[in-house]
Structures are given as structure tokens and as C-alpha cells.
Amino acid sequence: MPLGPGLLDELRRILGPDGLVASAEGRLVYECDMHTFYKGAPDVVALPESTAEVVAIVRLCRGERVPIVPRGSGTGLIGGAMAPLGGVMIGLNRMTRIVEIDLANRAATVQPGLINLWLTRAVQERGWFFAPDPSSQMVSSIGGNVSTNAGGPHCLKYGITANHVLGLELVTGAGEVVRLGGKVADRAGYDLTGVAVGSEGTFGLVTAVTVRLLHTAEAVQTILASFGSIEEASEAVSAIIAAGIIPAALEMLDELMIRAINEGTGAGYPKDAGAVLLIELDGPRAEVLAQAERVATICRERGALDVRVARDESERALLWKGRKEAAGAVGRLAPTYLLQDCVVPRSRLPEIMRALRAIAERHRVQIANVFHAGDGNLHPLILYDDRNPEELERAKAANEALLHACIAMGGTITGEHGVGLDKAKNLPLQYGEADLNFMARLRRIFDPDRIMNPGKLLPSHPACGEGFRPARPRVPEGAWI
Numbered sequence: 001m002p003l004g005p006g007l008l009d010e011l012r013r014i015l016g017p018d019g020l021v022a023s024a025e026g027r028l029v030y031e032c033d034m035h036t037f038y039k040g041a042p043d044v045v046a047l048p049e050s051t052a053e054v055v056a057i058v059r060l061c062r063g064e065r066v067p068i069v070p071r072g073s074g075t076g077l078i079g080g081a082m083a084p085l086g087g088v089m090i091g092l093n094r095m096t097r098i099v100e101i102d103l104a105n106r107a108a109t110v111q112p113g114l115i116n117l118w119l120t121r122a123v124q125e126r127g128w129f130f131a132p133d134p135s136s137q138m139v140s141s142i143g144g145n146v147s148t149n150a151g152g153p154h155c156l157k158y159g160i161t162a163n164h165v166l167g168l169e170l171v172t173g174a175g176e177v178v179r180l181g182g183k184v185a186d187r188a189g190y191d192l193t194g195v196a197v198g199s200e201g202t203f204g205l206v207t208a209v210t211v212r213l214l215h216t217a218e219a220v221q222t223i224l225a226s227f228g229s230i231e232e233a234s235e236a237v238s239a240i241i242a243a244g245i246i247p248a249a250l251e252m253l254d255e256l257m258i259r260a261i262n263e264g265t266g267a268g269y270p271k272d273a274g275a276v277l278l279i280e281l282d283g284p285r286a287e288v289l290a291q292a293e294r295v296a297t298i299c300r301e302r303g304a305l306d307v308r309v310a311r312d313e314s315e316r317a318l319l320w321k322g323r324k325e326a327a328g329a330v331g332r333l334a335p336t337y338l339l340q341d342c343v344v345p346r347s348r349l350p351e352i353m354r355a356l357r358a359i360a361e362r363h364r365v366q367i368a369n370v371f372h373a374g375d376g377n378l379h380p381l382i383l384y385d386d387r388n389p390e391e392l393e394r395a396k397a398a399n400e401a402l403l404h405a406c407i408a409m410g411g412t413i414t415g416e417h418g419v420g421l422d423k424a425k426n427l428p429l430q431y432g433e434a435d436l437n438f439m440a441r442l443r444r445i446f447d448p449d450r451i452m453n454p455g456k457l458l459p460s461h462p463a464c465g466e467g468f469r470p471a472r473p474r475v476p477e478g479a480w481i
Ligand SMILES: Cc1cc2nc3c(=O)[nH]c(=O)nc-3n(C[C@H](O)[C@H](O)[C@H](O)COP(=O)(O)OP(=O)(O)OC[C@H]3O[C@@H](n4cnc5c(N)ncnc54)[C@H](O)[C@@H]3O)c2cc1C
Pocket: 033, 034, 069, 070, 071, 072, 073, 074, 075, 076, 077, 079, 080, 081, 092, 112, 133, 134, 135, 136, 139, 140, 141, 142, 143, 144, 145, 146, 147, 148, 149, 150, 151, 152, 153, 200, 201, 202, 204, 205, 206, 207, 327, 416, 417, 420, 453, 456
């Protein structure tokens, strides 16, 4: 739907000549996020520098019923920051100021385009950090983290983004500026901050975020334990948690992933292992040392082939290198992959791993696994060759099958990446008609004219006023087979 010249003129008046990307080649950069399956370039990209400019753009678009798509750094993995219906994309990456650092109240207020890691860098010399650490933290924006409720390797101990957001400034789809939450704990009224975190730009645009800062731990220990099988490694995970130890991170990698990492990154993970656990403990030094010993013992008792404890920061960095570069390393095994993000209760990890193997066999695909084992948050990578359309179809079928398997085991369709365009169709697997209709009505409170990020998160946004009817029933136990 091409925009009228009046709207473009008006946008130019609000933002000045450098505040718009309107050329075909310029807009192409914004046609997808990191889930490159889904493409849709906006008609124009607006790059505001202040909340007032965001408000003016939203009011203009609302008046003309033009869709708006918010965008942070575009690292999302869900088809979120792309424009299937065209319209105006609002890129927040010129709003990168740290507005306030308030260590006495353990808080900072930032603009949404600030890169996650920049906040930690701004406070680390004073002994503080911002805990949510998606593996994309060197490039993803805090506004994007808030809108997807991002997780990361250290969320097992520290919690997900929602646990660190104290307050938000939101420009709703109605063009109002609302301030949700704030630094003071236990505020009166509804917890609207909690409602808005993870809303994926469907309520409006986050224009400021007040976050919690934490004090850096005195000591850190990183351990790599290798096992003959994924089942043994899963049992070690359960035993560590059952011993009352909550590691800062507890990541698992399977055999195929270990091979890719060793070939692609030189991280030197044990070659013959069927699974590797990367375990990080942090806290007061004496406690960390005692826990590290206990964890090593538990791993050995559960059949670990090898247990390595990083002796210094460079060894620690090498152990993490493999994990952090895992997705890139998979390029050694196949030209393309579908990356899934789903969750099962931790106790069902061995079972879901068996199910994944059966799915891989049935659909004749390879599946490499790297996941946040402590949270039961899986990231299977389904490998395929995109030059072969038949292989792509098999990969897609395996992708759907493994989502069904997770739901059938009491899990969810997303652990941390969100829903976006990709999984809107899958939401009825997890929620009933009444739940989805309630969410659709809530969305309309913030966005009465349905202009905010249409097609994302809920399965029937265009019809949400008329009520949602699920096309498929929820998945019964064992239905994936
Ligand atoms: C290599 C790699 C590793 C990753 N690792 C992780 C990980 O460990 N954990 C994890 O959770 N994710 C991970 N991700 C996914 C992604 O980085 C996160 O979802 C991140 O939070 C997205 O931030 P972004 O700034 O790129 O947002 P975008 O991709 O630009 O946007 C994401 C969604 O939020 C909306 N949005 C963005 N900014 C705003 C705003 N200011 N107001 C309202 N809505 C907004 C967009 O419309 C879109 O729906 C990874 C991605 C990559 C490429």
C-alpha cells in the first residue's frame, strides 16, 4: 500500500531531511530481521530522535490508518521487525542515550536504541552490570530486548528481561505517552509494565526503559563437563539443581554441535563426547569455590568423561567462545538452518531429546542442539540445503513436529525469542479461544485502530475485534509421533 505524498511530506517536516529512508535500496535493508524467511519492506523508514517525534509520527499514521512497525537492531529471530503490509517502520537506533544512572537506587534509565552491552560497559568500572545477556547483546537494543522479553545464558540465575525492567515510557498506538511502573517497588494499581514487556511492538513503541542494575559478583568459575550421552548430561543437570545449586549459566551442546564448534571455532571441546555441559557459577569467592567442587563431583558421579575448570579469564573466554559462536559454526555442516526456540520442563529433557532424534529420522534431516539446559529452553537447529526445495519442506515439517512435541510434554512454543509473524499461527497450540480473545481485547486498549505491528504475535489480529476461533485444537500428549 503506497503512502500518499502528503504523509511523506508531513514525516519529512517532523524529522527533517535526514530522518527518513525512502529509497528502494535503503528500505531493502529493513525488509527482514534475522529470520530471513519472512520479507516485507516498509514504504518508508522513520528515524526519530525523541519521544516527541515518535508521538508525532504515531498520531500521523493513526490519522491515516497506516501500519507502524517498530524496529531496534533487527536481530530478532521471529519475523518481528519487518513490514508484511508495508507502512511506516520506526527505527529507534538514533535514541541511544543513557538518561540516568542511579546507583543508590540500583537503576538506570535509557533510551530504547541503546545496545544492551553498552549499558554494562557504562557501569562495569564501578562494579555493576545489566544482567539480561542475550547472545546478541553486543548488537541488540534494550528496546528490542524489552519488547521480546529476551533471555540469555545467564537467565537461569538472574531471570529474563522482565525481571529487570522497573518502568517504561510507552507511546501507545493511540499516540498517548504512558509511563508504566517506575523505580519505586510495590506501586499502586495494575502491573502494566509486566503486561507491556514482551508485547513485541503490538501495544506501541517503548521510548524509555528504567532497568535494574546488579552488583558484579566477587568470583566466577566456569566448568566444561563432557558426557557420553545427552541423557547422562541431562541427569547431571537435574542433580545439580536438586542439590540446591543455581548456576549463573547451565548450557548443553550435543554431539553434532560439538563437531561444528570444533571445526568452526577452534574452541577445543572434547572430540568424543556425546554432550557437553558448560556450567558457570558466580557469587562470593568461598561459596563459588565450594560449589564448583560440588558440581564437578556431581558430574563425575553421573558419568562425566572429563571435567575442566577454567583457570583464568582467557580459559573462561575460550570455553564460552564455542557456545557463543555455535550458530555461526553450524555453517560448516549445512548452508542453511531453521532455528527453533521452545521449552519443556527440565525433567523432560532426556525425553524431548529422544523425540528430536525420532523427528530427525522421520523427516530425514539433521538436528544440532545447543540449549539453556537449566531452563529447559531448547534451540534445535534443523539443517537443510536451501538449494533443494524438497529438503526445505522436510525441514519445515520437522520444525512443526518438534513444536508439537514440546507442547505435548507440557512446554511452550517460545522460550525467549518471542512469537512474531513466525509463530502467531502456533499460539492456539498453547492457548484456548478465551485466552486469545482476552489478549486481542487487551491489545486493542493500547492500539484501538490496529496499526501497531499488524500480523505479529496474535494469530488473527485483523479480526481480533470480531473474536478469535482456533483452527486447530491443542496438542494432546504424544500427538507429535
Ligand atoms: C546471534 C544471535 C543470538 C541471539 N541470542 C539470543 C538470546 O540468547 N536470547 C534471546 O532472547 N534472543 C536472542 N537473539 C534474538 C534477538 O537478538 C532478541 O530477540 C533481541 O531482543 C532483539 O532485539 P533487537 O533490538 O534486535 O530487536 P528487533 O529485532 O529490531 O525487534 C524485535 C521485536 O521488538 C519490536 N521492537 C523493537 N524495538 C522496539 C521498541 N523500542 N518498542 C516497541 N517494540 C520494539 C519489533 O517490532 C520486533 O517485533 C539472538 C539473535 C541473534 C542474531
